[in-house]
Amino acid sequence: MQVQLNTLQDAVRQAAAERKVLRLRGGGTKDFLGQSPQGEVLDTRGYAGIISHEPTELVITVRAGTPLAEVEAALAAKGQSLAFEPPHFGPGATVGGMVAAGLSGPARASVGAVRDFILGARFINGKGEDLTFGGQVMKNVAGYDVSRLLAGSWGTLGIITEVSLKVLPVAPAEATLMCAGLAQAEALELLHRWGGQPLPLNASAWVHDTTAQPGQDMLFVRLRGAVAAVESAVGTMTADAQALGAQVTRMDNAQVVADWMASREQTLPFFTAPSDDACLWRLSLPQTAPVMDVPYAQYIEWQGAQRWLWAPASAATALREAAQRVGGHATLFRQSADRQASLAMAQDVPVFSPMSETLQRIQRNLQQQFDPHGVFATGRMGA
Template sequence: MIEQFRARILAAGAAGTALRLRGGGTKDWYGQAPAGELLDTRAYAGIVDYEPTELVITARCGTPLAEIEAALAEKRQMLAFEPPHFGPGATIGGVVASALSGPRRASAGAVRDFMLGAVLMDGKGEVLTFGGQVMKNVAGYDVSRLLAGSLGTLGLILQVSLKVLPLPLCVASLRFEADEIAALRMLNEWAGRPLPISASCWHDGALSVRLSGADAAVAAARRELGGEELADAAAFWASLREQTHAFFADAGPLWRLSLPPAASAIILKGEHLVEWGGAQRWLKAGGDAATAAGIRGSVAAAGGHAVLFRGGDKGVGVFHPLAPAVAGIHQRLKLAFDPAGVFNPGRMYPAVSVQPDLLS
C-alpha cells in the first residue's frame, strides 16, 4: 500500500496535478472546498500496537475511529479529547487532520496534546517519522503535533501514535438556570477552584456541567455546586460532540468563535451556544462578506478568532485571516513538505497549511 501511495504522489507531482486526501469523507464539508483527484486512505488500516499499561495506541490512517474506541473501551480507556465522528466512516487520519475535539477538550486538552508520534509521506514520496510511542522521546520541533489540524495539506498521514487515558470512575451532570452573562461568570469562577468539571454547555437560559473523576471528588463537587440532575446526560453530551443537538439542526451558516474564557458575552446578532468554559462559542449568523467582517472584527477585538464552520459563502474565507508573519511561516512549511503543491490545495488558505489552534 505504501508503494501505491508513493506512485500516486510522484505521478501527481510530475504531472502538476493535485490529490485530495480522504478517509471516510465525514468531514469533507469542513474547510474550503476539496479539490484534486481522490486518494482514498481507508485501505491502509489497522491498529499497529496498543499497550494499555503504557496508555498509548498506534494505528494506520484508515483505521475506523469506531474500531479504535471499541478497543479502548474494552480496557476502560478513551481518547480524552472526544473527537466527533460526524458519520460512521470516520477514520483516525481524519481525526488528526481535522483536529476537531468534543466537550472534554477544555479540561483534557486538544488532539495535538495527545499526539506522540506520526509517520508522514511528503510530496516527494519520502516516508518521514516524527516522535514515537512514549511521552519523552521528542527532540527538536514536534512535527507530529503540527500535523493536527493541517487538513492533509502537509502530506499523507500514514500512521499516528496517541496517548489515551482511563475512563473516569464516576460521572455526574448538573443543570442550572442562568442567562449567558451569569453562566460565563459562574464558569470562570468555577475554573479557579479544584472542581472536576469535564464539560460545560450554556444554551437557551440553561447551563449544564459534567463532573468526572473519583467518586469522592464528584460527590463533593455536587454538594458544593448544587443545581439539579441533568436528564439523559450521556445523550446530551453525545449530541454536542456529534452536533445532533437541536441547536445545530439549522442548515444555515454556523460560526465557531474561539475566545479567552474570561471574555464577556459577545453582542452579535444570532443564536448562541457556549462550550469549553466559555472558550468556544457557536453562533448562528449570516455567512456573507459583510457579516463575516463584522463577526471577525468583534471577536478579534476580544482576543479571539472566528471560523465559518459550516454553510455560508466560503469565498469570505473559512478560517480567520492570518497575520502576514504567521502566513509566511505556514507558506514555508508548505514548501518544505509539499513543494509541488500536490496535497489538498487551498483546503485552508492559498499555499498555507495549518489551522489556527483553539485555546492557544
Template sequence: MQAMDSAARHTTALSERIRAAAHDKTPLRIRGGGSKDFYGLKLQGELLDTRALSGIVSYEPSELVVTVLAGTPLAELEAALAAQGQCLAFEPPHFGAHSTVGGMVAAGLSGPSRANVGAVRDFVLGLEMINGQGEVLRYGGQVMKNVAGYDVSRLMAGSWGTLGLITEVSLKVLPHPVAEATLRFADCSQQQALQHLNHWGGQPLPLNASNWLQEDAQSQGTLYLRLRGARAAVHAACLRLGGELLNAETTAADWRASRDLTLPWFAARAADHCLWRLSVPATAAPLPLPADATGPFIEWHGAQRWVQAPRSAAATLQQLAQSVGGSASLFRAESPHQISGISDFDTYAQSSAAGRTSAQIHARLKQAFDPSGIFNVGRLSANW
C-alpha cells in the same frame, strides 16, 4: 504480520502515486471517510483514499499507548479502547459513521472536554507520513526529532492534509473516568453562566465539560456542567455546586450529540444561516451579536461559542471575536451538501501582524513538506 505486510504494500503504493503526481504537478485530494468534507475553501484534485490503511498496529493498555493506521474507522478504535476501559479523552467529533483516525488528526477537532483535558495534538505521540515528494517519514519521541525545531507529529494536527498524507499515528489514551455526573442549572443567563464557569474554574473541582444555551425565548438560559473524576470528588462537587442532577444514561447521549453538533439547537438552524465558530478567551463577556443571529451556544467553559447567522454577517462576527482577542470562522455552510467556501486562513492572515507572520510560517512549511503544491489545494488557503 500479514496486516503489517498489507499496510506496507499500501503505503508503498501511495508513495509511488504521490511521487508521480509531484512529477506531473497533479493535485491530489486526501480523503478518509469524507465526514468533514463540509469544511474548507474548496475540494479539488484526484482522490487519494486512505481507507485501505486500516487496523490497529499495536496497543498496550498498561502503557496507555495505541498505534493505528490512518484509515481505521474512529468508531472501531474507540470500541477497542472501551473494551479495555480506556478512551480518547479529547472526545473527537465523528460527524458521521465513516470518520477515520487519520481524518481526526488532520482536522484537529476536539469535543466537549477540550478545555479540561487538551486538544488532539496533545495526545499525538508520533506518526508516519508521506510528504509531497513521496518520501515516507516517521516522527515522534521514539523515532526521530525534527532538526528544524518543530514537533512535526503535532504540527500535522489541524493541517487538513495540506502538508502530507498521514499513514499511521500513535496516540496517548486514558482510562475512562471512575465517576461522572451532569448538573443542570436552569434560569441561568449567559452572563451568570460565564461568571460561574470562570469562578469554578479557579477552584479544585472536577470540571470536565460545559454547555450553555437559551433553549426558548421564555427562559434566561440553561447551563449544563459535566463533572468527571474520583467518586468522592464528583460527589462532593455535586453537593457543593447544587443544580439538578440529571440521568446519566440520557446525558451520555446528549454529550455525544454535543460532540457531533447534532443537538436540537444545531438541527434548528435556518436554511439561510451558516454555523459560525467563535474561539475567544473563556473570560470574554457576552458578545453583542447581530440582530439576525441565533445563539450563542457556549462550550469549553466559555472559550468556544457557536453562532447561527447568514454569510453576510462574516465581517461583523470576525470584528466581534477580534475585539476580545479571538477569531471567528465559518464552520458549516447553509446547505449540508455545500462546503464553507470562505478562506478563513487568508482572512486571519490579512487581519493583523500576527496573522501575517503565521501565514508566512505556514507558507514555508507548505514549501518544505509539499514543494510541488499537490496536497489538498485550496482547502485552507486560496494561495496554496
C-alpha cells in the same frame, strides 16, 4: 481493500511528476469543513488497522485509515478512551481525518486538544518520502515536534499514515448538573470561578433552550474524576448555582451520555439551520471573554472558549471584528444545504479568518518544505 505503504508513496510521486493535486480523503465525514478542496481524491481508508495497543503504557498506535469507531471500541474494552472526545460527524470517520481536522469534543477545555495526545506520527510528504516523527512515549524530545504540527493541517503537508496516541482510563465517577435559569453572563462568571478551584469540571454547555415553553437559559456541567471528588464537587457547585437563583438537577448518567454525544456530533436542535441563508459560525475566544455583543442565539462550550451561532454570511466582517477585539477569531464552520448547493455562493466568504503576514509566511515555508511540488495544494485552508 488493503493497500500497501509503497502504493501511497507511488501515488504521491506520480502526482509530483505530473504536477497533479491530490485531495486526501478518509471517510469524508468532514468534507463540509474548510474551503471547497480541489484535486484528485486519494482514498486513505485502505491503509488501516490497529498496530499495537499497550493498555499499561496508555498508548495505542494505529494506521490512519482505521475507523475511529473501531479504535474507540478497542479502547473501551480495556476501560480506556480518547479523552479529548473527537467528533465523528458520520459513521465513516477515520483516525487520519481526526488528526488532520484537529477537532476536539466537549472535554477539550479540561483535558486538552487532539495535538496534546499525539505522541508520534508517520507520514508521506509531497516528494513521496516516508517520514517518522516523535515516538510512543510521553517524554520524547528528539527532533522537531512535527507530529503535533499535523493536527489541523487538513492534509496540506502530507499523507498521515500512522499515529501513536496517548489514551486515558475512563474516569471512575461522573455526574452532570443541569442549572436552569442562569443568564449567559451569570453562567460564564460561575464557570470562571469554578475553573479557579480544584474541581473535577470536565465539560460545560450553555444555551437558551427554545424547545421549552417559555424559553429558558440552561447551563450543563459535567464532572469526572474520583468518586469522592465528584460527589464533593456536586455539593459545592449546586450550592453556588442555587445562590444565583438557578434550579439545579442532577441528571441520570445513562440518559445524559446521549446528550453529550449529541453536543459532540452537533445533532442537538440548536445545530439545525434556522433559515436557508444561515451559516454556522464558530467563535474561538479566550475563556475569560465577556458576553459577545451580537444579535444571535449562541451555544457555548469549553467554559466560554468555544461559542457557536447561526448568522448569515453577510455578518462575517462584524463577527470577525467582534472576536478579534477580545483576542479570538471566527470560522465559517458549516453552511445550510441550500447555500452549499451553490459553489459560487459558498466561496464568497472565506471560511477562515485572514492570517497575519507573519503566519502566512510561516505556512508558506512549511508547505514549501513538506510539499515543494504542490501535490497537496488543494486550497482547503485558503489561498
